[in-house]
Structures are given as structure tokens and as C-alpha cells.
Amino acid sequence: MTGAVLQIEDLRVRIPVPGGRWVGAVDGVTLAVGSGEIVGLVGESGCGKSTLGGAVMGLLPGGSEVSGRVLLDEEDLRGLTDEQYRRIRGDDIALVSQDPASSLDPTFSVGAQVAEAIRNHRDVSRRAARERAVELLGIVGIPDPRARYADPPHRFSGGMKQRVVIAAALANDPAVLIADEPTTALDVTIQAQILHLLRDLTVRSGTGVLLITHDLGVVAQVCDRVAVMYAGQVVEQGTVRDLFARPLHPYTRALLDSQPAAHHRSGDLPVIPGRVPDLTEPPAGCRFASRCAHVHDRCATAPPVIGMPNGGQVACWLHQAVTEEVR
């Protein structure tokens, strides 16, 4: 996709684990986020989606090895010095993370933490940063922002804290926002409010959002496009409408079937049988093969990524047959 604000190409991340072994947490992911677009990245916990977010932010655990390209406005972030990366973080790329209760420093006032995000990147006076922070707190919906500026985080509810985090993240009009499970720790009613706030603010400013989540419900509410990740690889991506209406990859289908909403309160949720492969020694072929209902001899070889006529992509042998037949 051209004009993407964030373009990830063939990204691979290896993380050292005790015993001198490596986990290939992200393995050849290619993904793009356009200006003002919200792209969902879905998968079970441990599939590498948060590691991918960390790789984009340049905040991986020490000793991790990264290869591939991460382009921000067509500039490669890989190979930046620590200081160059620091200047970009919080300015061009921002992060909203999972648990607002633990993302704020408990000993600083919420206002100071928003103002800090500004002063990290803009050479403005304390007073100007403070005024801007009050304004931002108002924009994200903190009632009486001037009075609450000096309050420490523990005097706010979880939803209000997440609003503060969003205010700090959007303080410098970032080109890209990584939102890593931004509503997982919140009540369901608050979740929707926060998601819509995120959507409104980013669409207005043209910020591209990579929304990392395990919850397809969240994706359905706010995303434009979605990528499904399994064992370090993207197995399918497409528009939200197409993917929900016609999931192509067996894993996507299984994931959709296991969403609570799909089954109301009737019976047990279907659980995907089997286990995620050990990523210190990943299988040679399709990584989902051991759990797949449609497994076939071909699956011992890694499947090709197949472009679908509607612009979606899927990595599964099943659809090679389909497209060949189509042709």
C-alpha cells in the first residue's frame, strides 16, 4: 500500500531465553497502516503481537535480534541510534498500553505526566506545556481538567486513567499510535467509550493506529482492516467486513467460532484443540497444521501467501486450490 504511515516488511524478532535458545516471536510479518486508518492485529496471547508492537516502538527486551524493515513515513527506523529513536518515541509514534493503572507513574500528577510528553519533544515553557496538557485532558474527556491536573493517578478510575494515557500519547500528534490491548483491563461499558474516543481522535488527526488485541469484538467495533496472527506469523489479513463475513484461514474461522458473542449463552464455546507450537523450535511447514481440521500432506511445506481478489491475503494451501480453480 502506498501512502502508508507505518509499513512493516518481513519483520523478524528473536528473543533469547534461558538455556541459550531463541524464541522466534515474530517471523516474517508484513503489514501496513495508512493515515487515519485503524488496523487490528488479533491473535491469542503469546502469538507475538505485543512483541511486534515492541519492535515498532524500539522497546524490546535487551539482547533481542530484529531483522526486516519498519518504515515510518518511508523512513526506516531500524538502525537508528538510541537517542534518535528516543526522539521519535512519543512524538511520531506513540503507545497506549494495556493496563492504565500501571502505565502511569504513581508519584507524579496526571497533568505533569501529560506535560512531560510534550516537553520531551517540544522546547516549550513549563507554563505552555501545562496549558496544553490541561487542554488535552479536556479533549479526552476528563471533567474539570484544570482542577484535576495536580491529582495523582490513584484518584482516578481505570477508564479515566486510560483517558490520561491517551492524552499523553496524542500530545504531539503522532503519525502512528500503537494501542496494545488498550481496553482489556477495563469494564465492558467503559471499553466502548475508550474505543470510540480513540477512533474519533485518531481519525480527526490522521493518525494511523495499530490496535493489538485478542478480542475480535474490539476489532469489529473500531477497525478498518485486520490482520490475524498465529505463532509469530500473519495468517490472514483483509478488511474487517470481508474477514468477518468470509474468514479464509482455518485459524481465523476457529477464532471467530470461539468468540462468546457468536454463541450467545447456549452451550460451551468451541475450543481450538491442540497447542500452539514451541517457537524455540517451530515446525517446518504450516504452524497451524497440528491443530487444523483440514490438514493435508502439503501442509508439511510452508504455505504461500495468497492474494485474494478483494485485496485480502491468506497463508494457506486450501486457497491456492481455490485461486487456481478461479483462474
Add this chain to the structure above:
Amino acid sequence: MSPRLRFVLRRLALTIPVLFVMSVFIFLIIRLVPGDPVRTMLGFRATPANVAQVRAQLHLDDPLWTQYRDWITGVLHGQFGQDFISKAPLGELLAQRIPVTLELTLLSMLLAVAVGVPLGVRAAVGGRWARRLTEGFVVFGISVPDFWLGIMLVLFFSGTMMWLPPSGFISFAEDPGGNLHYMILPVLTLAVAEAAYIVRTTRGSMLGVMGRPFIVYLRAKGTRERSIVYRHALRNAAAPIATVIGIQFGVLLGGAIVVETLFALPGVGRLIVTGINQRNYPVVQAGLLVVATFFILISLITDVVVGFIDPRVSDRGQS
């Protein structure tokens, strides 16, 4: 009333019963001496007439409650009674001795904090060498007894190098330079062990804080690493450090007794030790009272400081 003011007042109110218990305890010391304390004090001079006179002078024949009331009323008015041997009023004696002990302990703690906190931070965020060196320093500081360290310092700085006086004292008012000259070795002696504890606590507390999620989020905001470590992490790590500093002040006050004796500093600690050896109970009592009060006030100050560093502490219990 702001939560912070309320927190301070509540903590102040908690201090009063502690002071009361402590004063009763120290008041009772002379009354708990087995046999007749007056006979013990007088030793071979204990004729029945002398004993009766001293008993009357110390009001030992009054009911306990009256004795305590009179004693504590006097203390609150700065009258601590009389030195049993020199007959000097203890209030004046203490007025000379207290500044020496205060100077010794406060300077030691200042030095220990000034050295210990930065070292502890480096040990937590620095490389392998910073960690090893500080670990070595901690083991050394904790294992070596302070008075022996003091003797070794004297051996080196006074004996071999002849740089510093081995013992003695000049008051600050008389000669500030000379005063500091005499204070260097005693302060160093007391500060090493304190610094070791502060390094250990700072390191542990900082390691805990640097692993918390908000540190990652601060990096994500593009905060400079210096600011993350010294502004944010250190402030979060400060409450346990301040608590340990407060607790260590008690150890420091105990150490001061030894160090004052070692370096012949005319402080309250030395006063207590000589008092015990001479069975001079009024002096012992007054000295213990002063040091214990100082200790309790330091704990109070520590708790208030912790409450101001961490707003969660001062907010607790309100609503």
C-alpha cells in the same frame, strides 16, 4: 483540611503515646536497680545518713506516680535534675553535649545518603562492574564493626599519614575549621556501615521499580533515560529508602555512643557510658531520654517525608 495536613496531624498524634511509654521506661530504670540504687550509687560512702539524704534529694520516697509527674514536668521545663557526682544542673550539661551528638549523627547520615543513594542507583541500572563493586562495598560495610573501622582509620590517617587527629574535639562556634578537622574520622567511621545499608536498600528498591510497566511507558513517551532513572524511578523507590534511613538512624545513635567514646567526643553517648560506669543514674537517665526522644522524632520525620514523597501513603485512610 488537605489530605497531607491531616496525615501529618494523625502521625503527630501517634507519636505522643510513644513518647509517653518511652519516658516511663526510662524513668523506671533507676527504680529497677536491684537492691537500693542509692547504696549502689554511693558505694563505700553509703552511710545511713548519706543514703537518707540522697533518697530525699532524688524524691525516691514519694509515690511512683508523683515522682514521675515531678520528673516529667521538670524535663518539659528543661530541668533534668542534677549530676549526682559534680552536682551540676543536667540541663546545662545536656545543652553542651547534644550539639556534638547531633552534629556527628547528622553529618554521618548526610554523608551516607550522599554516597549510598547514587551508588545504589548505579548498582541497579549500571553494568556488571558497577554491580560487583557495590556488592563488595555492601558486604564490607555490613560485616566490619564500626568501631574497629574507626580504629583502623585512626591507625592510617593519624598514625601512618599523620593527617588527622586521632581524638579530641573543638566546638564549631570556637573554630569551625578545627571542628570539622576533628569530625572527619568519627563521621567517616559511622557513615560507612550506614552507606552500605542505604546502597543495598536503594539497589533493591530501584531494581523493583525499573521492572514496573510505567518505566516502559515512560520510554514510550520518549523520556530521557536520565530523567526516567533519577526523576521517576528514584522517586518511586524513595519511600523504602527513606524508611530504612529512619530505621538506620537508631543504629546510628547507638553507634554514636561507641564512636564518641572511641574518639573522645563530648557527646550524649559518652555521657551515658561514663554515667553507667560511675553509677551516676540521673545522668544516665537524662542522656537516654535525650537520645530516645531524638530517635522517635526522626521516625516521625521519616514517616512524614515518606507521606510527602508518595501521595498514596498520605491518601491512605482518608474518605
Add this chain to the structure above:
Amino acid sequence: MTMTMASGARRSRSAVAALPRSARIGALILVVLVVVAVLAPLLAPHDPNAIDSSRVLGAPDLGHPFGSDALGRDVLSRTIYAFRTSLAIVFGAVAVASLIALPLGTLAGYFGGWVDQVISRPLDMLLVLPALLLAISLIAIVGPGSLVAALAIALIYLPILARVQRASSLVVSQSGFVEGGRARGWSSAAVLRRHVIPNALGPLLVQAAILAGFAVQIEAALSFLGLGTQPPTASLGLMLSEGRDVLTQAPWVEIFPGLAIAVIVLAFNLLGDGLRRHLDPQGVVS
């Protein structure tokens, strides 16, 4: 029979091997020190109190590796005997404090409520004074001496140890298997004996080991001030006090007893810190 014995021995050996290396070094030093203390009469090359006017402030040599003091007494022999005094006082003090703290802390932690209040409040009052000051207060009352020094150390440690024991028996009391014992209709005494005490003992041992190291320092400080062990008995603190006047002429009189104290404290600390990881998973020990 032989097999169970062999496997028992193997288990205890592997338990020792599982300790961190620092703890094993600490334990080894302590074993050596205890052996030295017990066998002092056999190991000391000279009579510790034998005055030899020909060897006043004699420098270290082959016959007297640590030199001799102002009265010509052999410093090595005195150090060995002083070990004996110090370790006896310290072990005695810590043992007495632990044996009192064990029932008090267990009852306070297990029953809670008013039992806890009645036990814990008076003990807390002992913490109103700094440790060394509390010891000195007791000595001010009773008068100086080894036994008083030991009692003073025990008095300082009693509230600390009782607090640790209270905390760990509270943790154990809230665990499932104590509830199980109660459900089976066991008496409180049986639950305490079979479950609470055996499972809550670890942190007390760790705390006792750490405190024992500092007890050596406190005992030495008291003796140094003339408030502990009295001459002519050899004690590490007393030796340091006696050697001060001759420091520049005969530094060996000061150096070796001080090093001895440092080694004991270090050994107890290494052992205590190592045991902590195994015996105090909840972090009850301060």
C-alpha cells in the same frame, strides 16, 4: 534399611548442594569457627592469660603469629578464646530470644485478635528505643557483665524474632492444610504442633542467623565500652579496647580481633541471606 539411610543422606547432601554457594561458604566458615571455639584449649598455642614481660608488644613471629599485647599475652591464643566467649554469648542470646519468640509469635499469629494484642503490644514497646540503647539501659539497671550482655542482646532480638514468627504463622494459619486439620477436628494444640510450627519455622531460623551476626558486633561494642565481658576474660571487644592505647606501636593487637569479628559477621550474613531464598519464600524476614 540401609537403602533408606543412604537415600536420606543423599537427600540432605543435595539439600546442602541446593543452597547458593555463598551460603555454603558461610556455613563452612561457621563450622570451622565453632570447632575452633570448642577446641580452644587444644588449638591455642599459649595460655591466653599468661603474662610474659619479655614479650610486651612483641611483633608477630613464628611462635606468636598474631604478636603479643601490652602484657605480653599471645594475641592468637586470646583471639581463639575470645571467639569462644563471643560465640557462647551470641548463641546463648539468640537461642533464648528464639525460644521465647517461638511460642509468643506462633500464638499471636495463629489466634490473632486479643491474643495478638496482648502479646504484640508490649513487645512493640521494646522497639521504642534503638537497639544498642535498649541494651545499655538494661546494663544500666543490672550492671555490666557477660551474662547481662547476653540478656541485653536477647531482649533486643525478642521483639524482632517474635514479629517474624507472628507473620509466618499468620501466613501458615491461613493456608489450606491448617483448615484441613481443623476440619478433621484436631485441637488447636495439635494443629499448632503438627502444622503451624513446623511450617512457620523457616523465617525464624533465617532471621536468627542474620541477627546472630550482628549480635557479635553488639557484644563486641558493649565489651569495648566496658559494659560487657569484664577483664581478664578474653573477648573480642575488650581486646580492641585494651589495644587502643598501643595502637601505633603494636597495630597487630587491634587488627586481628577486628578481622575476627568481621569474619563471623560475614559468615552469618552469607548463611542467612542464602537460607532466606529457601526458607522464606513469602519474604517475612526484614
